[in-house]
Amino acid sequence: MKYTLNLSKQLKTVIHINEDIILNDNHYIYITDQNLYGLYKDSFLQDKEVICLPPGEESKSFDSYLTIVSYLIEHHVSKDCCLVGFGGGVILDLVSFVASTYKRGIGLILIPTSSLAMVDASIGGKNGLNYNNLKNVIGSIYLPKDIYINLDFLKTLPNDEFISGLGEILKIGLLFDEEIFSLFYQNKYLENLDKIIIKAIKYKIDVVKKDPFETGYRRCLNFGHTFGHAFERLYGLKHGYSVMIGMLIISKNKPYYQSLKKIVNSFDVSFNQSIDIDQVLNLIENDKKFTKEGLIIVDVESVGHFSFKTITKQDIKQYLEDFINE
């Protein structure tokens, strides 16, 4: 099964789903994290040239960037080499940024291994490093030549990471696809995992094609993310869990609210810390989507139908109070 993400004649990615990974005519350097190296060194990574970094968000740093670039320089790696990012979103964002800048751009292949990376981080060409406590503040848009998505890698993914990725698939369902939403609602998402992952990838490809450089429409993918990011930063929740909470907060009066709540509760997104409204407001006010007029959010009126809307600081406060007092 193949899809093409084609942004222009020059910018094209072939996405291979559950296909064998065939790399044969180049110098490939694999970059991964220690968790994946431990799991796959005797199988998938055997006999490969591998650079291994510590797992976790801290690796999306200049230090890791320089570790990889120094290796490439020391080993006289030429421009026809291809970097292969094998891992979750952290590794893919880091490796993609290295590939986009080393010798002004070298070959890149992505092999996402987490549910979040399969449906989201690997698709669309965005990459990023964190700096000075700012997430993704340095980055570029650079498409890989190929993306290989193989659902077998999910068998070793820890359950909380797996559920975090489901948060992004649920978001895609709310934005575009009643069937995805109803498979979650009926608790049939596991037996339909291939289907919902493939659908989520196709929707993301469509969005990226419509707005490759994120000038407007692509921001629909931020549904639930403004509140979500604040919760992620303040309360240390995983990204997809925070997005689920963010979507709940802004869907309070929508017809699908009770169904969404049932789905989110089934994932045990346990959240028992007391919410400090002022702290959340403060973070949201510093969000780049907050303008003089207020905050631009994605409003899903009913499943599969959304629009953009601007809300005021008072509205944000109200959303939070409603959420806390329920």
Ligand SMILES: NC(=O)c1ccc[n+]([C@@H]2O[C@H](COP(=O)([O-])OP(=O)(O)OC[C@H]3O[C@@H](n4cnc5c(N)ncnc54)[C@H](O)[C@@H]3O)[C@@H](O)[C@H]2O)c1
């Ligand atoms: N570029 C984009 O468009 C985009 C989109 C969404 C998210 N992101 C970025 O993605 C990152 C989050 O990605 P993530 O959720 O994949 O986190 P992650 O890369 O930190 O991976 C989560 C954990 O799961 C482990 N892991 C991954 N795959 C595994 C597997 N198959 N088996 C066992 N363990 C495995 C990793 O070692 C890590 O400990 C964030 O930095 C976020 O900014 C980027």
